[in-house]
Amino acid sequence: MKTIPLSYLPSALIAALAIGPIIVLAVLASESAQVFDPHNIRVMINTLTLMSLTALGATLIGVPLALFTAYVETPLRKTWLVLLTAPLAMPSYIGAFTLYAAFGPGGEIDNALGLSLPAVRGMPGAVMVMTLYTYPFVLLTTRSALRSLDASQVNAARTLGMSLPGCLFSVVLPRVTRGIAAGALLAALYALSDFGTPAIMQVDTFTRVIYVEYNAFGLSQAAMLSLQLLCIVALLVFIESRVTGTKEMPGRPLRLWPGRWQRAVMVSAFLPVLILAIMLPLSVFSLWLWREGSGNFELQYAFNSAYASLLAAAVAVLLAIPVAHAAIRSKSGRVMERITYLGFGVPGIVMGTALVYVGLQLPWLYQTLGLLVIAYVLRFLPLAVGAVRTASERLDPSLVSAARLLGARPAETFRRITLPLTVRGIVAGAALVFLEAMRELPATLMLGPTGFETLATYLWRVYEAGYFGHAAIPGLLLILMSVLILMLMLSGERRAEIELSDP
Amino acid sequence: MLDVSNLAVYYGEHQVVSDVSFSLEKDEILMLVGPTGCGKTTILNVLAGLVPIHAGTISLANWRATAKQLIPPEKRQLGMVFQDFALFPHLSVEQNIYFKLKRRDRAEHWIRLLGLDAHRHAWPATLSGGQKQRVALARTLAHDPQCVLLDEPLSNLDAALKDSLRWEIRDALKKAGVPAIWVTHDQEEALSVGDRIGVLKGGRLHQLDTPERCFSEPSDRFVARFLGEASFLPGRLSADKKIAMTTLGEAPAIPINEACDNIDLLLRPDDLSVHQDEKGEGYIKWVRYEGGARFYAVQLEDKDIELRVRVNHEQQLAPGQRVSMRITTTHPLAAFNRL
Structure with missing residues (x-):
């Protein structure tokens, strides 16, 4: 029947x-003589360092922002939420590219303002860029966990004499650890698999070294490294599948009404994040467009x-x-x-x-x-x-x-x-x-x-050749794509996930 | 007219409908009732051609479906009103009702009759539950079905609306002059609306008869309990099987399934009277005040039997009080073989 x-x-x-691809890699890697060498260990350590520091950084920025966007009553709440999640939609290589070009002696900030800031390079630079573009994962998962908590426990704790920061630490955050962990894992996964940022910051992680091996015709070595990277990815995905689970009965979320100066402090605390992640790339590309026009962009x-x-x-x-x-x-x-x-x-x-x-x-x-x-x-x-x-x-x-x-x-x-x-x-x-x-x-x-040549590959060639100014148009177009992605995610299917519809 | 015989349906290994047969007169409303999982909705889906059958035949004016010969739903000329209304969310009320119609006069007739004129350009999402139900009904009737199937049409509506809409739907069906099968789990709805009732349990039709007969002469104890409050009192049947003799008096009886001699008499709460009496047969176990009436559970002492009785609210008795009871009814009571 x-x-x-x-x-x-x-x-x-x-x-x-x-x-298919995974089987192909396994076949290919079996041709490689070297399974593991000292260089390989350094790559592994670099990758794991970048991954863990990114997850940590994303948590440190994402959790306070989640508390702010979930509970604080402020004008333009939804606008803040959209702006604060926007970096998620941008490819991090855009940020890496512009931060690389803007900071340091002789960088665009030095040229424009005469302000000599330390260069954004190497591991610290990569961690900074990754953190700036992955904290929205933590923000979103934590925020949705926070919004589903009932306010009554916090109110009970406060009537029993606990201060608000104390409540947030000992009553609220312990109940959203799963949400935080889920977001941090997503940030870690992103850091593992991203190619552009470590490549631009010149950190030898798996992705960068695989590309170097590929260019040096070491395809089977690249495959071996790819398999090692895939193992870490698989481990993270497995952990992630374990994290989601028990939920509390949803209730009315907490609402906080800060005073005017308190709000000002909060806004000025997270404004640097937005400036670095969104304003800086936009202004650097605009500056180049104004200074050098379209370059040889076709x-x-x-x-x-x-x-x-x-x-x-x-x-x-x-x-x-x-x-x-x-x-x-x-x-x-x-x-x-x-x-x-x-x-x-x-x-x-x-x-x-x-x-x-x-x-x-x-x-x-x-x-x-x-x-x-x-x-x-x-x-x-x-x-x-x-x-x-x-x-x-x-x-x-x-x-x-x-x-x-x-x-x-x-x-x-x-x-x-x-x-x-x-x-x-x-x-x-x-x-x-x-x-x-x-x-x-x-x-x-x-x-x-x-x-x-595509927008992304052209941007890469411009970086390799060092003619940064030529990146203006592809950079701006890629940012436009990101805006479109964000709008698409916020409308339609993903609306519930981001919870823009709540009051 | 719709004719169903020896219907059998399986979900995998599990038989959900077995040996169901019935036929419908030209504007008859058949109520299918039964507890959750008794197969009543499955029967509707089977008639509509949404679920295949494994044995039996279903036939209407110009088609006949068997296990071998499947007739697709669109060829069956059946109308169905779904539990969740199934209005097309991207079409307006009017477009929903016109769905497959070439001539619109019949649609207009039902739009006016069901009071949907003001909402004809509205989107389904903006309608209230009762309005959605009317649109679903208008859509079904406008397509001129040979028979209408209603799957718990009132279960998604609030209590106040249920009562009035029940009669509105019945009137519309009678005006359309088509037979209908109406599935419900509400025994009160079944008794009041139906021309006939089919009581289902475990995929079998336990009884198929008029509401009156199903209520007063249930074919078995399950039907008796399902259709209303039922107490059973042991007694003996006279030799001519016309009188039942019990400790609470005699009453005319109808033996069910050729019951004789030792019987259990079916007593509805209004078949009894209760009076305070220190030498009575039992005592009040609990009482529920119902506004116009009081509902008592009385424990009989010599036998381990509880009887339920409904009396005028003026008669006040307290739990623990001793009472005597009498059978007061003059209509015949159903008598079952003692278990």
């Missing part, structure tokens, strides 16, 4: 494809970016539809969906390494746009699957039954009911993939066909 749904075959194929780069990303978005959505449907229908479908999520955990540089090897085995694929699009799709498919799945899950199955009973055939039902009700989710998923692909750096560097 039971028939296998139509969506299973494509889903199984897509899932098999998603595992509009073709932007078109290339958009073309490759558009292809990736279209393919990702087409593949996402059967996977999402299988995931809603059954347990085995959910397993397939989970497998496609692997790509999201695979750092871009690792995906690049695996696919370069695939390309070398299949010459007709090497140095083609197709291979780059495959990389984008494998990495960002989960975004599309998630969006399509939420949209289809919200579709009440009785609507389809109702349409059928009113006399509509399956095709008509799909056209008049299912499609109009899920099209928003599908478009949102496609847009997310498009925007992420536009900003992707490492895989694009490794897989883009020769001469196929």
Whole structure:
């Protein structure tokens, strides 16, 4: 009686494809003679240092901001929240690039204001940049945990004679440790897999060293390093899956009404974060635009970016539809969906390494746009699957039954009911993939066909050549992409997550 | 007319409907009642073609479905009113009601009749529960179904609305002149609205009859208890099986399932009287004040039996007081074989 749904075959194929890169890496790494050497240990220590310090920094900034945005009654609350989460949407290499150029003797701040500040370089610089762009993870997860706490315990503690800071420390924060941990883990994962920031700050982490090995034709060594990196990623993902859990019954959140000067102190305390993460990149790029114009930037780069990303978005959505449907229908479908999520955990540089090897085995694929699009799709498919799945899950199955009973055939039902009700989710998923692909750096560097320059790769070449001023237009365009991503995340699907709708 | 015979449905290994048969007259309303999980909603889904059947036949004027011959929902000319209304959220009230219609005069008729004129351009999300229910009903009836299925149509509405909407839906169905199957778990709703009642348990129809007969001559103790407060008093049936003799007096009886000799007599709370009496058979266990009436539980002492009785509120008795009771009814009472 039971028939296998139509969506299973494509889903199984897509899932098999998603595992592909990891198998390729394992095969490739087995060719490498060196498993572990002293240099390797240094890389491991650097990576773990960057990861832990980033998680720590993100927590130190994110938790106070979460308390502020969750509880403090202040004018423009929602605006503050949007501004404070905005760095999340920016690729951190934009920040690394501009901070690198702005600070230090001879940097843009020195030139413009005659203010000689210490340079942002090396490990401290990388930690600073990473922290600035990952603290919103902690802010968001902690804030949502804080908003679900009932105020009555705090009020009880205060009527028993405890001070407000004491309450926050001993009554509130212990109950949101899971939220904080979840955010810190996300920040750590980001720090592990990011390529741009350590590369620009010249810190030898896995991602940077993999790229160096790749350029030195040490592909199997790169694969070995990639596997080591993937192991750490897998460990973090596993820990993360353990962290989520027990929740308190949601209640009315605490509300605090600070005085005017208290508010001023709070705002001035977190203003530097916004200045460094958002204002500085914007002003540095604007300064370059004003001083050096467009440089030798060609509009073709932007078109290339958009073309490759558009292809990736279209393919990702087409593949996402059967996977999402299988995931809603059954347990085995959910397993397939989970497998496609692997790509999201695979750092871009690792995906690049695996696919370069695939390309070398299949010459007709090497140095083609197709291979780059495959990389984008494998990495960002989960975004599309998630969006399509939420949209289809919200579709009440009785609507389809109702349409059928009113006399509509399956095709008509799909056209008049299912499609109009899920099209928003599908478009949102496609847009997310498009925007992420536009900003992707490492895989694009490794897989883009020769001469196929995109916004992100052009920015990289400008950095390598040292002609920073030429980065104005691609930099501003990439920031614009980030603004669009943020708007997309805040509207539609992610609204509940960010809780903008609360009073 | 709708005709169902020997219906059987399985979910995996689990049989959820077994051997259900019934047929509907031209504008008859059949109420399907039963506890949660008794298969009543499954029967509706099966009739609508949303769930496959494993045995039996379903036939209407111009189609016939069996386990082998599936008829898709859109070919069945059935209307269904869903528990959650299932209004299309991206279509206005009017567009919902016009969904597949080529001629709109019938739709206009129901829009006016159900008082939806003012809301015809509204979006479903802006309507109240009662309005949504009316739109769902108008949409179903406007598509001119041969039979209407209603899946707990009032369960998502608040109590005040339930009572009035119950009669509004019944009137509309009668005006449309179509047979209907109305699923509910509310026995009061079933008794008052239905032309006939089908009582389901564990996927089986325990009784299918008029509300009056289901209530006064239930086919078994489950039906007796499900449709209202029921107490059972041991007694003996006379030789001609017409009179039941008990410690609380005699009463005319109807034997159920050929009961004879030792019986349990079904007593509803209004079949008894209760009086304060120091030499009585029992004592008041508890009392509930219900406004116009008082509801007593009386423990009979010589047998371990509790009887429930409803009397005028003026008759005040306190827990612990000794009382005597009499059977006061003149209509025949159902007599079951003693367990």
